[in-house]
Amino acid sequence: MRTENDHVWGGPFFKPLSILMSLVLLVACTTTKPAVIDSELAYQSGSEQQKEGLRIYIRPLGNKKEIKKYFGADLLAKNILPIFVLIENKSESTFFLFEPAGADKWVENEAGATTGKSGTEGSTYISAEDAKKSVYEKSGKVFGLDLGPPPAFWLVAIPFDMLDADAGPTDASKSLQQALITQALRKQTLTPGKTEKGFIYYQIPEDVSSINTFGINLKATNIETQDEIYFRFTKTMDQEGQNVKN
Amino acid sequence: MLKTNIRWMLLGTGLIVLVLLVVAACGRFGGLYHIEPKAMDEFAGSSKIPLDVALVLDSQLCNYIYVSKRQHAKRVFELGETLCTNMKDMCTSLFRTVTVVSKKDEGLTGNVDAVIIPKVIDTSALVRPGAPPDFEATMIYECTMIDPNDHPIFVRTVKENKVLETYSKNSWGTVMQTTVDAVFSSLGNEVVGSPEIRKYVNKMN
Numbered sequence: 001m002r003t004e005n006d007h008v009w010g011g012p013f014f015k016p017l018s019i020l021m022s023l024v025l026l027v028a029c030t031t032t033k034p035a036v037i038d039s040e041l042a043y044q045s046g047s048e049q050q051k052e053g054l055r056i057y058i059r060p061l062g063n064k065k066e067i068k069k070y071f072g073a074d075l076l077a078k079n080i081l082p083i084f085v086l087i088e089n090k091s092e093s094t095f096f097l098f099e100p101a102g103a104d105k106w107v108e109n110e111a112g113a114t115t116g117k118s119g120t121e122g123s124t125y126i127s128a129e130d131a132k133k134s135v136y137e138k139s140g141k142v143f144g145l146d147l148g149p150p151p152a153f154w155l156v157a158i159p160f161d162m163l164d165a166d167a168g169p170t171d172a173s174k175s176l177q178q179a180l181i182t183q184a185l186r187k188q189t190l191t192p193g194k195t196e197k198g199f200i201y202y203q204i205p206e207d208v209s210s211i212n213t214f215g216i217n218l219k220a221t222n223i224e225t226q227d228e229i230y231f232r233f234t235k236t237m238d239q240e241g242q243n244v245k246n
Numbered sequence: 247m248l249k250t251n252i253r254w255m256l257l258g259t260g261l262i263v264l265v266l267l268v269v270a271a272c273g274r275f276g277g278l279y280h281i282e283p284k285a286m287d288e289f290a291g292s293s294k295i296p297l298d299v300a301l302v303l304d305s306q307l308c309n310y311i312y313v314s315k316r317q318h319a320k321r322v323f324e325l326g327e328t329l330c331t332n333m334k335d336m337c338t339s340l341f342r343t344v345t346v347v348s349k350k351d352e353g354l355t356g357n358v359d360a361v362i363i364p365k366v367i368d369t370s371a372l373v374r375p376g377a378p379p380d381f382e383a384t385m386i387y388e389c390t391m392i393d394p395n396d397h398p399i400f401v402r403t404v405k406e407n408k409v410l411e412t413y414s415k416n417s418w419g420t421v422m423q424t425t426v427d428a429v430f431s432s433l434g435n436e437v438v439g440s441p442e443i444r445k446y447v448n449k450m451n
Contacts, residue, residue, distance in 0.1 A: 033374060033382075095442050097398050129368065168315030171372070178370045182384055186403035191441045223398050223442070 034072040034179045037197055041084045049231050053091030054190075054220050056231045059084045061199075070199075071179045073172065078135050079204050081123065082183075083216060086197040089190040094222055096190045100125050100200050101219035101230060123204045123214040128184035131201040132177045136169055189223060276319040279419035283331040284427045289339040289434050296447060298343045299391075300353030302363045303330045312369040321371065323422050329387075332430045333364050340437055354394055359450055363390045367403060371422060381410040381417045383425040389433055391443065400442045404432045 046059030060083045061067050067075050067082060075082055087098050126134070169177065185198030202214065216233040310326035337344045347353045353361035367386040374380040384407045391400040406428040410421040437443065 033380075095445070097401055132368070168317060168319075171316070171375075174316070174370070174372045175374075178372060178382075178384055181368045181370065181386060182405060182407055186386075186405060187388060187401055188403055189398065189401045189442050221398070226397060 034175070034183070035069050037070065037084075037183060037199075042086050042197065046084070047233050047235075049233070050090075051220075051229050051231065052222070053089065053094055054096055054229065055088040055090055056218060056220075057086040057088075058216060058218075058233055060202075060216075060235055070183060071176060073135075073176045073179075075135075075176075076204075079206055080126070080131055080134065080180075081202040081204050082199045083202060084197070085185050085200055085218070086195065087190060087220075088195045089192055092192050094192065095224065096220045096229075097187070097223055098185075098190055098196065098218070098220045099187055100185075101217040123202045125217075126201050126203045128181050128199075128201060131180045131203075134203070135176050135180065136173060190220075276321050277418060278322045278324070279416075279422060280324045281328045281419070281423050281426050283328045283335070284430055286332070286335040286339045286430070286434070288431065289336065289438065292340070292438055294339075295341050295437075295443060297341050297359040297443075297450070298345075298357075299337060299341045300345045300347050300356050300358040300361045301334060301337050302348070302350050302353055302361060303333065303346055304348050307333075307364060307366065310366055312371070314371045316373075321418055323369070323371065323418075325366075325369070325422075325426065328426060329364070329366065332426070333362075336430055336434050336437075337362060340434065354392075354396060358394070360399060360446070361392050361394070363392070364388070365390075371418060378411050378413050381413075381421045383408055383418075383421040385425050385429050387429050387433065389437075393446070399446045400437075400440055402433065402436045402440075404429050404436065406432060 041059065042057060044059060046057050048055065048057045050056075060081055061070070062076075062081070064074050064076060067073075071082065087096075089096055168174075180199075180201070183199045185200050186196065188196055190196055200216075200218075202216070204214075213234055213236050216235065218231040218233075220229045220231070221227070222229070308326045308330040310329055312323040312325055314321045314323070334344065334346060345353075345356060345358060347356065350361060350363055353363075365388045367388050368384070369386075370382075370384040372382050374382060384405070386403060386405045388401070388403045390398060392398055406425050408421055408425040408428060410417055410424070414420070
């Protein structure tokens with residue numbers, strides 16, 4: 001037998017509410033932790049150079065699925081190309097300081113190379129900090145829900161500060177920012193026998209069809225002699241699928 | 247029928263409570279967290295590195311604050327004072343003498359064997375909701391040691407990422423404190439075990 005009370009508090013109200021709440025619980029603020037850099041990256045087709053006992057292996061991640069694995073988001077859609085770098089100091093007594101090279105340095109050290117930019121045809125090296133800033137997406141959410149512009153009655157119900165347009169980054173944006181920083185290649189002196197790995201980032205233009213090839217330049221400094229060694233790689237980008245040919 | 251409705255009513259009420267708790271755990275509420283210095287006694291036993299060093303502790307580092315904003319809630323982490331205290335205590339435990347300066351040039355012109363320059367590269371604090379939620383903090387801290395000619399001797403970038411799987415009143419503060427403590431443990435061990443510093447010491451002597 002159906003009572004008035006059932007009608008108000010029973011199925012018609014609580015059943016859909018329960019389902020709605022379950023959905024809110026699932027989607028309100030979930031983020032997936034990206035995978036840590038594993039050995040898998042170092043054993044796939046990439047490019048390698050060796051100079052003065054230093055081995056450099058690089059592999060641009062042009063595959064969206066792979067990028068999502070390590071960053072939790074499609075970086076190519078945000079015009080950032082992550083490049084995996086592995087450096088191995090195979091020398092017996094030389095210490096190196098390793099870092100991505102700026103455009104000017106490369107021109108300085110590769111005589112005759114007039115197009116020696118760190119990134120050619122529109123792609124440029126950006127630091128992990130700049131990459132982090134470029135993926136910032138502010139959240140307009142209230143209690144985890146994107147409710148759009150607030151209606152007038154909210155002014156009574158919600159504290160004034162919550163109506164501020166910038167609620168902070170979205171969870172996904174914050175997770176991506178953290179991944180960009182933590183997965184980045186760290187600046188280190190590399191002792192003999194030591195290996196270091198991480199990602200460096202290149203900003204690519206919105207219209208990828210304008211890029212055919214781009215250059216990746218890396219610098220190692222022998223910390224005893226202060227001699228600088230440059231490594232230059234040229235890569236081709238697939239104009240259709242944004243894939244990078246290794 | 248009535249029993250079914252009561253079940254739905256209980257389930258709905260339970261879910262409302264659960265959602266509110268989870269949203270709270272997602273971090274609606276802000277806070278101020280002061281991170282405390284770490285005791286550097288773990289390096290007390292190791293013999294001191296025979297170098298006189300200048301340690302650059304500038305105002306940018308010593309006043310460093312990290313602000314995390316999420317769904318309008320601001321969490322402010324006061325880190326600078328601790329980063330400078332930890333760095334000073336760590337260097338005092340590890341090197342023969344330590345002179346604190348506020349600029350790199352002051353260190354280079356001083357009568358020292360090396361200059362140490364610490365720098366925060368990045369800090370991050372986030373929550374990954376779940377039951378219980380994961381509170382995560384990351385700090386990337388760079389330490390450079392240069393000789394009086396401004397040439398690098400030693401560079402390390404320490405990265406620490408800690409996760410706390412418990413929701414409590416001070417989860418944010420606890421996870422950041424653990425992260426900062428770990429940064430200095432790692433950095434101290436890197437300095438103690440550094441072949442490049444050993445090589446430089448041999449060269450100096």
